[in-house]
Amino acid sequence: MPPPPPAPASFEAVWNNGLFLQTKDKDFTAHVGGVLHFDAAWYDGGTNLQTQPGGIGRLNDGVVPRRTRIFFEGSAYKHFDYFLNYEFANGIGPIGSTGAVTTANVVFTPGLLDAWVTVKDVPFFGNVRVGNQKEWFSLEHLNSARYLEFVERSYLFDFSQPTAFNNGRTPGISTFRTWADDRLFTAIGAYKNVSDPYAFGAGAGDYAVTGRVAALPIYEPEAKRLWHIGGAFSLRDPANDQVRVRIRNAARGSPGPLLNLIADSGALAADSQDLFNLETAAVAGPWTIQAEYTANIIDGARPLASDGARDDLVFHGAYVETMVFLKGESRTWNPKTATFNRVIPRRNLMSGDGGLGAFEVAARWSYANLTDGAIRGGRLNGATLGLNWYWNPNMKMQFNYDTCYRDQSTNPNANGSIHSFVTRLALDF
Numbered sequence: 001m002p003p004p005p006p007a008p009a010s011f012e013a014v015w016n017n018g019l020f021l022q023t024k025d026k027d028f029t030a031h032v033g034g035v036l037h038f039d040a041a042w043y044d045g046g047t048n049l050q051t052q053p054g055g056i057g058r059l060n061d062g063v064v065p066r067r068t069r070i071f072f073e074g075s076a077y078k079h080f081d082y083f084l085n086y087e088f089a090n091g092i093g094p095i096g097s098t099g100a101v102t103t104a105n106v107v108f109t110p111g112l113l114d115a116w117v118t119v120k121d122v123p124f125f126g127n128v129r130v131g132n133q134k135e136w137f138s139l140e141h142l143n144s145a146r147y148l149e150f151v152e153r154s155y156l157f158d159f160s161q162p163t164a165f166n167n168g169r170t171p172g173i174s175t176f177r178t179w180a181d182d183r184l185f186t187a188i189g190a191y192k193n194v195s196d197p198y199a200f201g202a203g204a205g206d207y208a209v210t211g212r213v214a215a216l217p218i219y220e221p222e223a224k225r226l227w228h229i230g231g232a233f234s235l236r237d238p239a240n241d242q243v244r245v246r247i248r249n250a251a252r253g254s255p256g257p258l259l260n261l262i263a264d265s266g267a268l269a270a271d272s273q274d275l276f277n278l279e280t281a282a283v284a285g286p287w288t289i290q291a292e293y294t295a296n297i298i299d300g301a302r303p304l305a306s307d308g309a310r311d312d313l314v315f316h317g318a319y320v321e322t323m324v325f326l327k328g329e330s331r332t333w334n335p336k337t338a339t340f341n342r343v344i345p346r347r348n349l350m351s352g353d354g355g356l357g358a359f360e361v362a363a364r365w366s367y368a369n370l371t372d373g374a375i376r377g378g379r380l381n382g383a384t385l386g387l388n389w390y391w392n393p394n395m396k397m398q399f400n401y402d403t404c405y406r407d408q409s410t411n412p413n414a415n416g417s418i419h420s421f422v423t424r425l426a427l428d429f
Helices: 047-051 155-159
Strands: 011-015 019-023 029-045 062-076 080-087 111-122 126-133 170-179 184-192 207-220 225-236 246-248 261-264 272-284 287-303 311-325 358-372 375-392 395-407 416-428
Touching: 047 416, 155 246, 155 287, 155 311, 155 358, 170 207, 261 358, 261 395, 311 375
Parallel strands: none
Antiparallel strands: 011 019, 019 029, 029 062, 029 416, 062 080, 080 111, 111 126, 126 170, 170 184, 184 207, 207 225, 225 272, 246 261, 261 375, 272 287, 287 311, 311 358, 358 375, 375 395, 395 416
């Protein structure tokens, strides 16, 4: 007779900045987590900037649950990881206001973000991931929204999105791994280039290939020192033969469909789109410096409503930022994905030992240029000052002041500065 099947493994509960169930050998793990980002934003901008032709529309102060998410993650049978991530604060409708803010045509519904399975320990390939996922492009994008050092990512995030409306995730298959004792990271994937927020893609072609390479010339975690350099590319067949590059303000006090667009290429008919990225980050004790540059190249472009000649366009975007902890903390690195980890305060707020949590001050310059050839999408120069107060590893308050000068380039009367102040209560577990 065959031997009886093994007894079911017993699970134990452990806390690792979230409650996990796992077997003693960790072949099976399960975690149900959540994210809440609750924002309040105030704005100031010139009347002409808001009302003139080519302006951004009315600026409206607001309070909004910026992110309300629930996710399920874990591992099974040692060699399989999974991640399902749903957003409950989605606003579905036309992106960006062009005049007075209105709630017409805005529907709130849960939206799919991540939904993937990763097969680990595959010979040569390392890890193979299948499903709706972030493409391997841009350190700022790949860093989790749970660990953001500013309330919003730089202009480069919107600027580098493969399509204007896909929530930053794309269905596809990718492989990634490390080499040379985790000093070198490589990743490449093939994706369906979708233009909707629910990972739905239909149409002939519309594919993309995206890859990333990163290295750690310096990695001394015990000494709290590291230097990361990397680059990425994305070669894309535009979804529905269209490309649109649009950028929202760095403070967002309303749902996505009601946000002001401060730079916009408009809908372009296009033959192809290529993105090229350079990134670097360095940590020295409490200090972090991070920077990226991206070129967004659109071949055979013309305004969608025009019958004019096609043109090859090159848009540019970049940011440089620096952060410093005031009480001795330091940012840490995950070499397996070439991204930053969660911030852990040395002493939590109200921990009984007089702890006040961790304090971090931050500054960032951000730039984007959506003007080339006949396309006058605008130029942006922005600066952001931030204060992060980490109560514990799972909760923090963030305060950002942002100023942006917008050169619309077709109507000088619509040029001007936008001043924003935004606060966030952030919880994740």
